[in-house]
Amino acid sequence: MEDKLIIGGVELESRLFTGTGKFPSKEVIRETLEASNSQVVTMALRRVDFDNPEENVINYIPDNFTLLPNTSGARTAEEVVRIARIAKAAGCGNWIKIEAISDNKYLMPDNQETIKATEILAKEGFVVLPYVSPDLMVAKRLEEVGAAAVMPLGAPIGSNRGLKTKELIRILIDEINLPIIVDAGIGKPSHAAEAMEMGADAVLVNTAIATASDPVKMAQAFDYAVQAGRIAYLAGLGAVKDYASASSPLTGFLKGE
Amino acid sequence: MSFYEEYKRVKNIDFYSFFAQVTKYDVEKVLAKDRLREEDFLVLLSPVASDYLEEMAQKAHKLTVQNFGKVIFLYVPLYLANYCVNQCAYCGFSVKNGFKRNKLTINQVEEEAKAIMDKGIKDLVVLTGESRKHSPVSYIKDSIKILTEYFSSIAIEVYPMKTEEYKELVEAGVDGLTIYQEAYNEEIYDEVHITGPKKNYRFRLDAPERGCQAGMRRVNIGPLLGLDDWRKEAFFAGLHANYLQNNYMDTEISLSLPRLRPHLGSFQSNSIVDDLALVQIILAYRLFLPRVGISLSTRESDKLRDNLLPLGITKMSAESSTAVGGYAKDKGVKQFDISDERTVAEIKELLLNRGYQPVFKDWQQL
Ligand code: SF4
Numbered sequence: 001m002e003d004k005l006i007i008g009g010v011e012l013e014s015r016l017f018t019g020t021g022k023f024p025s026k027e028v029i030r031e032t033l034e035a036s037n038s039q040v041v042t043m044a045l046r047r048v049d050f051d052n053p054e055e056n057v058i059n060y061i062p063d064n065f066t067l068l069p070n071t072s073g074a075r076t077a078e079e080v081v082r083i084a085r086i087a088k089a090a091g092c093g094n095w096i097k098i099e100a101i102s103d104n105k106y107l108m109p110d111n112q113e114t115i116k117a118t119e120i121l122a123k124e125g126f127v128v129l130p131y132v133s134p135d136l137m138v139a140k141r142l143e144e145v146g147a148a149a150v151m152p153l154g155a156p157i158g159s160n161r162g163l164k165t166k167e168l169i170r171i172l173i174d175e176i177n178l179p180i181i182v183d184a185g186i187g188k189p190s191h192a193a194e195a196m197e198m199g200a201d202a203v204l205v206n207t208a209i210a211t212a213s214d215p216v217k218m219a220q221a222f223d224y225a226v227q228a229g230r231i232a233y234l235a236g237l238g239a240v241k242d243y244a245s246a247s248s249p250l251t252g253f254l255k256g257e
Numbered sequence: 258m259s260f261y262e263e264y265k266r267v268k269n270i271d272f273y274s275f276f277a278q279v280t281k282y283d284v285e286k287v288l289a290k291d292r293l294r295e296e297d298f299l300v301l302l303s304p305v306a307s308d309y310l311e312e313m314a315q316k317a318h319k320l321t322v323q324n325f326g327k328v329i330f331l332y333v334p335l336y337l338a339n340y341c342v343n344q345c346a347y348c349g350f351s352v353k354n355g356f357k358r359n360k361l362t363i364n365q366v367e368e369e370a371k372a373i374m375d376k377g378i379k380d381l382v383v384l385t386g387e388s389r390k391h392s393p394v395s396y397i398k399d400s401i402k403i404l405t406e407y408f409s410s411i412a413i414e415v416y417p418m419k420t421e422e423y424k425e426l427v428e429a430g431v432d433g434l435t436i437y438q439e440a441y442n443e444e445i446y447d448e449v450h451i452t453g454p455k456k457n458y459r460f461r462l463d464a465p466e467r468g469c470q471a472g473m474r475r476v477n478i479g480p481l482l483g484l485d486d487w488r489k490e491a492f493f494a495g496l497h498a499n500y501l502q503n504n505y506m507d508t509e510i511s512l513s514l515p516r517l518r519p520h521l522g523s524f525q526s527n528s529i530v531d532d533l534a535l536v537q538i539i540l541a542y543r544l545f546l547p548r549v550g551i552s553l554s555t556r557e558s559d560k561l562r563d564n565l566l567p568l569g570i571t572k573m574s575a576e577s578s579t580a581v582g583g584y585a586k587d588k589g590v591k592q593f594d595i596s597d598e599r600t601v602a603e604i605k606e607l608l609l610n611r612g613y614q615p616v617f618k619d620w621q622q623l
Pocket of ligand 1: 341342343344345348349350351352385386387455
């Protein structure tokens with residue numbers, strides 16, 4: 001059975017999204033991305049140096065990747081929108097990961113500003129992937145205003161603490177008709193596998209790979225973990241509701257089954 | 258609101274009896290904690306904690322990598338003018354020191370900008386001495402307008418301003434503010450700032466907060482180490498950073514740890530801050546404030562800077578000139594002597610060899 005994730009019209013085989021921040025060198029970024037088997041890579045537009053090819057991180061990203069510029073550094077919807085437009089004008093494509101963060105202590109996303117920015121950018125034709133605190137009503141609003149996926153955090157950025165928001169993410173998986181990509185907090189391959197077993201559509205991993213002693217090996221480990229988690233989900237582990245099966249073995253007699 | 262209230266609350270703590278009571282067990286307890294409180298921070302600054310520098314360093318390193326990654330941001334200072342109306346006992350630009358002052362014309366600002374840009378630097382700190390007459394806000398603003406064409410991020414390190422003035426500069430393209438309190442100890446502050454507007458302790462102390470209110474994206478503060486007992490000064494500055502971080506969550510706060518350097522004056526420091534002390538301060542900052550940036554200037558020697566790198570540093574200056582017009586032309590009088598004379602290329606090489614990625618650009622002018 002083919003199991004594909006489609007976002008913004010792009011078919012993805014790998015459900016591991018990777019990042020480019022926090023790496024010890026740009027060369028390591030390239031090697032790691034190749035090893036990760038990933039197809040989508042996020043990068044902070046604030047760090048992209050268009051005037052300086054040697055410093056420009058984009059030149060270290062293999063060609064077969066879909067670029068997912070993020071709006072890291074933006075504090076408000078307005079700043080998000082401006083960064084997104086700069087990214088597009090600079091040739092980074094029309095995918096955008098919204099990060100609207102006005103809390104530098106925990107780096108928690110501002111859901112309100114995120115909704116506003118998503119609405120504006122979706123209307124402008126961007127494929128918008130908003131990074132949010134997992135909240136059902138917020139995710140519903142994002143769905144309404146045209147987000148292409150929802151990226152809830154598992155734990156605060158860079159904390160490596162795993163799926164601390166598991167119950168809330170589970171609700172999003174059940175209720176939202178968009179791909180759910182768990183972003184932030186995933187510290188180990190087993191965390192990624194757990195998210196995938198639950199039925200998440202993909203995970204984004206940056207810190208755990210970038211700051212590992214051997215980022216290349218760690219990227220491979222995440223690739224396998226994400227695949228294993230997905231297969232487990234497809235194999236039936238992912239049944240979140242433990243009631244309402246189609247064939248009603250306990251009450252079928254009432255309907256003459 | 259003002260940090261001054263906090264300062265008043267803690268200024269009369271009996272630091273020496275507190276330190277005398279700290280035990281090894283207290284330090285170990287703090288090291289085992291996830292979130293540190295004010296007293297924990299003070300424990301880490303205690304003489305007893307200096308026996309735990311390696312343990313602190315391990316933890317600080319881990320926290321730094323986790324929060325910032327294996328990257329170091331590079332910046333360069335640009336001195337626009339060295340006219341100054343103050344008499345600070347510790348500084349070469351003091352009004353009492355006779356040397357030929359100068360100030361860059363707008364054309365010269367552009368020449369400097371080009372010379373710095375050729376090094377690959379994108380992040381600039383613009384400095385002037387304190388003279389509203391020679392370097393009025395309008396002059397700084399005109400310079401910024403030129404500089405925004407060359408740099409992606411510009412901070413100012415100038416005299417304290419009013420919120421409105423900061424706002425004007427933010428609109429012109431400034432995104433960062435650096436302002437050192439020099440001495441948190443109010444009495445010592447008064448002694449070392451002999452004459453001039455800088456004597457106004459409160460106006461300076463509240464300047465970082467006004468910067469946050471004016472919409473600065475990042476605010477960098479610090480004590481000038483060597484003017485009073487470093488354990489106290491480091492404590493006050495750490496609380497100040499914590500105060501700003503808690504009250505202005507949308508501003509990135511960072512700390513610097515300048516130590517007194519040789520300069521064109523006679524002031525001799527009476528509180529020596531040796532390398533061991535500097536290390537302890539950096540570590541205590543990192544453990545108390547895991548998300549706060551810590552920058553290290555070329556005031557420090559190359560060897561020391563290399564070794565401090567993994568302990569919590571997130572930002573470094575490179576190939577700095579502290580003279581007005583020092584990049585495009587030959588050097589004039591410097592504010593102080595720098596120690597690390599390596600070029601940007603050399604620093605870049607060093608960082609890569611040490612497993613760190615040098616980051617030249619970390620903000621996009623919007
Ligand atoms: S420290 Fe600043 S204010 Fe004081 S004399 Fe030097 S330049 Fe002037």
